[in-house]
Each structure stands twice: as structure tokens, then as C-alpha cells.
Amino acid sequence: MSDSQDILSLATAWRSAGEQVAIATVTETWGSSPRPAGSQLAVTVSGRMAGSVSGGCIEGAVAEAAMKTIASGVPQLLDFGITDERAWEVGLACGGKLKVFVEKLA
Amino acid sequence: MTPELLADLTAARAAKRPVVMATRLPGGEQMLLPAEGVDAELAAAAQRALDRDESGTVRIGNTDWFLHAYNPPMRLIVVGAVHISQALVPMAAQMGLSVVVVDPRRSFATEERFPNVTIMTDWTDEAIEALAPDVRTAVVTLTHDPKLDDPALDIALKSPAFYIGSLGSRRTHARRLDRLRAMGHSEEALARIKGPVGLDIGAVTAPEIALSILAEFVAARRNAELFAREAKAG
Structure with a gap:
């Protein structure tokens, strides 16, 4: 009953249609993070987006990182949380912390 | 990847x-x-x-x-191609469940009433046996008809299905338990059946009843506290 499975199907369909796609996956959470490990966000260079890795707090920053990963082909492990310096830009209002793995769908 | x-x-x-x-x-x-x-x-x-x-x-x-x-999607086996099922099936699909509707009455179990879902028109015990409920399967009987519900429950109780629910008032359910007892099921086994099915949210309409059933399904699947409490209260 994991909706991340549908995100992967959707991302696969986008890829097959010729889109450049990255997938971001929550790998670990602490505290009151809104989405569990395994939650996924798929983004394309053309601006399509599906799924979520938080309640909407960090999706923008993750999408930005995803563009870099698509361009370089190098995956990234992103850290988000209130103790992180990123908190000033894209902090989690809920006070949770999480890690997000971003990879290109080759 | x-x-x-x-x-x-x-x-x-x-x-x-x-x-x-x-x-x-x-x-x-x-x-x-x-x-x-x-x-x-x-x-x-x-x-x-x-x-x-x-x-x-x-x-x-x-x-x-x-x-x-x-994991493959969890399964929901719905016995009875009735009005409540017509509300339940699309809601369950929206939750990502793999749904099968079982009803030997072909006038009920039609594709028009249940589009895009697997329909089985075998006798209910044969259908449940063939579907072999596992620990990621829920079975809900909604026909109100002992001829259809009881054989399905009989087989479901012999399976490791994690959620078994049966529609009917408290009186109907008490009589149902008597019949299943007579078929040789223990009190422990009978306690697995959620009856009347669904969380008590005062549901009246078919979609409301479907929602109460799915809410109870989620509580069972997530080991919610309220589910443990209800199970204890019997």
C-alpha cells in the first residue's frame, strides 16, 4: 500500500516517453517528519513533478538538486533538518529531520 | 538507477x-x-x-x-457484489489495494456495476479457497445472506488473513457466530471477525459504510491503538 510504487511507475513512463527524470527518495527520518522512509518524488527537466518527500517544505530544494543530478549523472544524499544550515532556506516547520537520496533514472 | x-x-x-x-x-x-x-x-x-x-x-x-x-499490493476480497461494495471497491483501489469481488449471483456481479476490478462468480468458499488469503489479505463479507457469507467466513477463518469483517447488525452477527461455532470454529477464531464490520463512526450511506470499513482496515494494518483496544474489549 505504498504510494511510492506508483511514483516509480509514473517516472518510468516519463522516462520511456523521452523525458529526463530524477527520483528523490526519503532514506531516513528523525522526529516528526511528515513522510516515511521510502516516500518518493519524481521530477523531470521539463518541469513535471509527482509525489512528495515532505509536506511540501523541501520539495523545491530537492527538485533543484535533482536538476544537478540529471545533468551530472551523480547521485546525491541530501540532509534536511532544523540543525542544518539549510534550515534558513528550506527548514522543516515540523521540526523533523530527514535524508533524501536523489538519483537519475538512466 | x-x-x-x-x-x-x-x-x-x-x-x-x-x-x-x-x-x-x-x-x-x-x-x-x-x-x-x-x-x-x-x-x-x-x-x-x-x-x-x-x-x-x-x-x-x-x-x-x-x-x-x-511488497505486492495488499489484497481486499469483497464477498458480495452489493451496493456498499460499489462504493468500497473504488475507494480501496484509490488506496492502492488489489481488489477482488466475489459473488456467484451473476446479476449482481457484472462488469457494468464493477468496472476495472477482478470479479469471481464461483461459489464463495471455492473462490476464497482459490484466492488463498495470506497475511497481507483482508476479507470482507457484505451479502447479508448466510448461504453466501458463511462459507466465505469458514474458509477465511482457516487462513492467516489479517482482517476479516462481516456486515450485519449485532443480532445478525450473534446468529452468524452461532452458525460458525456449529461448524467447529473456536471462540478465539470467531473473535477475529470484525462484526458489525467497520469503525463505529455512525455511517449511514454506502460510501460512509465503505469508509468505516477501510478505516478499520487501516487500523488493523497499522496496529493502531484503537484497534488493539477494540480487540481486547472483544
Whole structure:
């Protein structure tokens, strides 16, 4: 009953249609993070987006990182949380912390 | 994710085979488990992730692995192609469940009434037996007709289905339990049946009753406190 499975199907369909796609996956959470490990966000260079890795707090920053990963082909492990310096830009209002793995769908 | 791994993962999911995509962090090397020749500790962690249906990061030796559990969808077997089922089926599909409707009455079990869902018109005990409910399966009987509900419940109670519910008032349910008792089911087994089915939210309309059933399904699946409390109260 994991909706991340549908995100992967959707991302696969986008890829097959010729889109450049990255997938971001929550790998670990602490505290009151809104989405569990395994939650996924798929983004394309053309601006399509599906799924979520938080309640909407960090999706923008993750999408930005995803563009870099698509361009370089190098995956990234992103850290988000209130103790992180990123908190000033894209902090989690809920006070949770999480890690997000971003990879290109080759 | 390489095209080869994505193809393997897609094939496993199409075949409803439970698999784990293991990603080494932060580098991103990946493999699909179970596989031959994998570190025993990693293999065991992957199996645990599937059993708990929970993805997460584990540290094995000096390496962090993100284990993404891909279990096949949970199943909901609905006995009775009735009005409430017509509300229940699309809501369950929206939740990602794999739904089967069982009703030998062909006038009820039509594609027009139940589009895009698997329909079985076998006798209910034969259908449930063929579907072989496992620990990720829920069985709900909604016909109100003992001829159809009872044989389905009889088989469901002999299975490890994690949720069994049966529609009917308290009086109807008490009589149902008497009949199942006479068929040889123990009190412990009978206590597994949620009856009247669904959380008591005062549901009246078919969609409301469907919602109460799915709410109870979620409570059972997530081991919600309220479910444990209800189970204790019997």
C-alpha cells in the first residue's frame, strides 16, 4: 500500500516517453517528519513533478538538486533538518529531520 | 538507477514478487534483493524490511544501506457484489489495494456495476479457497445472506488473513457466530471477525459504510491503538 510504487511507475513512463527524470527518495527520518522512509518524488527537466518527500517544505530544494543530478549523472544524499544550515532556506516547520537520496533514472 | 535494475524491479512488481532495492549510501551503488551471493546480514535485513513492510536505512559493517521494500499490493476480497461494495471497491483501489469481488449471483456481479476490478462468480468458499488469503489479505463479507457469507467466513477463518469483517447488525452477527461455532470454529477464531464490520463512526450511506470499513482496515494494518483496544474489549 505504498504510494511510492506508483511514483516509480509514473517516472518510468516519463522516462520511456523521452523525458529526463530524477527520483528523490526519503532514506531516513528523525522526529516528526511528515513522510516515511521510502516516500518518493519524481521530477523531470521539463518541469513535471509527482509525489512528495515532505509536506511540501523541501520539495523545491530537492527538485533543484535533482536538476544537478540529471545533468551530472551523480547521485546525491541530501540532509534536511532544523540543525542544518539549510534550515534558513528550506527548514522543516515540523521540526523533523530527514535524508533524501536523489538519483537519475538512466 | 540503471535501466537493467529498473527493468528487473518492474518485472518483479508485475509478477507480484516481493523485492528490496538496496542502495549503498552515499555513493548510490544498487542491487535488487533477494539475490545470490549477498552478505547474509544484508539479506536478513532486506527480509526484515519486507516482513515489516518498512523501508529504511541500516548500517552493516561500515556501510549504510537504504533498503526500499517493494511488497505486492495488499489484497481486499469483497464477498458480495452489493451496493456498499460499489462504493468500497473504488475507494480501496484509490488506496492502492488489489481488489477482488466475489459473488456467484451473476446479476449482481457484472462488469457494468464493477468496472476495472477482478470479479469471481464461483461459489464463495471455492473462490476464497482459490484466492488463498495470506497475511497481507483482508476479507470482507457484505451479502447479508448466510448461504453466501458463511462459507466465505469458514474458509477465511482457516487462513492467516489479517482482517476479516462481516456486515450485519449485532443480532445478525450473534446468529452468524452461532452458525460458525456449529461448524467447529473456536471462540478465539470467531473473535477475529470484525462484526458489525467497520469503525463505529455512525455511517449511514454506502460510501460512509465503505469508509468505516477501510478505516478499520487501516487500523488493523497499522496496529493502531484503537484497534488493539477494540480487540481486547472483544
